[in-house]
Amino acid sequence: MTNKPDPTKSEETTHANALDFVRDRLERANPRMRVLILQHPQEQDALLGTAPLVEAALERSVLRVGLSWASLAHALGEEEAEPSRWAVLYRGSLGRQLTEREEAMPFLLLDRKSQRKEPDELHLDGIVILDGTWSQAKALWWRNPWMLKMNRILLHPKEPSAYGRLRKQPSNQHVSTLEAVALSLDGLGEDEAVGANLRRLFRTLCQRARDAGVSNKTERDAPAAIAAVKASTDPNAPKRPPAKKKKGPRRDDVAF
Numbered sequence: 001m002t003n004k005p006d007p008t009k010s011e012e013t014t015h016a017n018a019l020d021f022v023r024d025r026l027e028r029a030n031p032r033m034r035v036l037i038l039q040h041p042q043e044q045d046a047l048l049g050t051a052p053l054v055e056a057a058l059e060r061s062v063l064r065v066g067l068s069w070a071s072l073a074h075a076l077g078e079e080e081a082e083p084s085r086w087a088v089l090y091r092g093s094l095g096r097q098l099t100e101r102e103e104a105m106p107f108l109l110l111d112r113k114s115q116r117k118e119p120d121e122l123h124l125d126g127i128v129i130l131d132g133t134w135s136q137a138k139a140l141w142w143r144n145p146w147m148l149k150m151n152r153i154l155l156h157p158k159e160p161s162a163y164g165r166l167r168k169q170p171s172n173q174h175v176s177t178l179e180a181v182a183l184s185l186d187g188l189g190e191d192e193a194v195g196a197n198l199r200r201l202f203r204t205l206c207q208r209a210r211d212a213g214v215s216n217k218t219e220r221d222a223p224a225a226i227a228a229v230k231a232s233t234d235p236n237a238p239k240r241p242p243a244k245k246k247k248g249p250r251r252d253d254v255a256f
Contacts, residue, residue, distance in 0.1 A: 017049065018048050021204075021205050021212075026056055026057060026201065027197050028057060028059060029193070029197055030058075030060070031185060031194045033125070033126055033127060033190055034060045034125055035054060035060070035061040035127055035181055035185075036075060036126060036129070037062065037063045037128075037129045037181075038128060038130055038140055039063060039064065039066075040065075040067070040139065040140055041065055041067065042136060044065060048163070048167055048205070048209060048214075049177070050176045050177045050179075050205070051063050051129075053178050053201055053202065053205065054178050057198055058198075060126075062075075062076060063131075067139065067140065067143050068144055070146075072086060072146055075128075082125070083146060083147075083149035084112065084149060085125040085126075086127065086150050086151065087109065087150060087151035087184075088127070088150045088153065089152075089153045089155065090130060090137065090147070091154055094114050095114050096114050098154075102116065102154075104156065105156060106155065106158055106183070107153070107154075107155060108155075108156070109122070109153055110151060110152040110153075111152075112148070112149065112150070114152070117151070119187070119189050120189075124151065127184050127188070128147070131177045134174075155183050155184070155187075157183065162199075162203055162206050163206060166210065176202065178198055178201070179198075181198065182199055183195070
């Protein structure tokens with residue numbers, strides 16, 4: 001049974017999310033490549049999940065929440081879409097072993113027969129990102145067999161995710177959805193400024209979350225932390241009077 005997402009807009013959540021931490025730093029870009037994020041329903045509860053940031057930062061990006069869709073066009077909310085002109089970021093079910101050279105490549109593009117290709121050979125319209133844990137992404141893959149008609153993107157990041165200890169990652173090969181989108185767009189020849197702006201936004205999120213002492217394990221504290229961030233970044237917010245400095249002891253009062 002397939003869900004029926006609203007074709008005119010992506011699903012909205014009522015709880016706090018990562019975007020609330022960085023709205024004042026948001027810069028919207030218009031890349032050539034389209035981005036479709038399919039988010040597992042359980043991932044909506046991840047306070048520091050980055051899918052909302054990608055949707056807000058990129059024109060022509062779509063975020064859908066659910067488990068299955070009848071086709072790529074259905075997921076996009078459009079009448080027609082050609083899967084062969086899209087690539088999905090997913091490592092499993094390749095049908096062959098990667099070579100040592102391929103395993104070492106930060107970005108790898110494969111066609112539907114798992115043959116390595118250059119971006120200018122496939123003329124892609126967009127990319128599909130599965131947003132969730134590894135097991136959740138696997139569930140999305142198996143529930144949407146039309147993805148088998150798509151090309152494939154594999155990433156082997158050279159650096160670990162900027163999440164650090166904010167959100168546990170199984171290995172250095174696992175990065176946030178935002179970082180995966182940035183790496184994929186870079187590999188497909190998109191303007192470097194697009195990926196750079198996404199990473200800058202993510203670094204801001206991570207720094208503010210650390211400063212506020214917030215992680216996915218402290219979601220109940222998020223509203224207060226977000227309110228504090230908004231107050232500190234809002235130019236119209238009333239300024240707190242500077243704290244009075246306490247007078248320290250005179251030099252001759254100090255005990256040695």
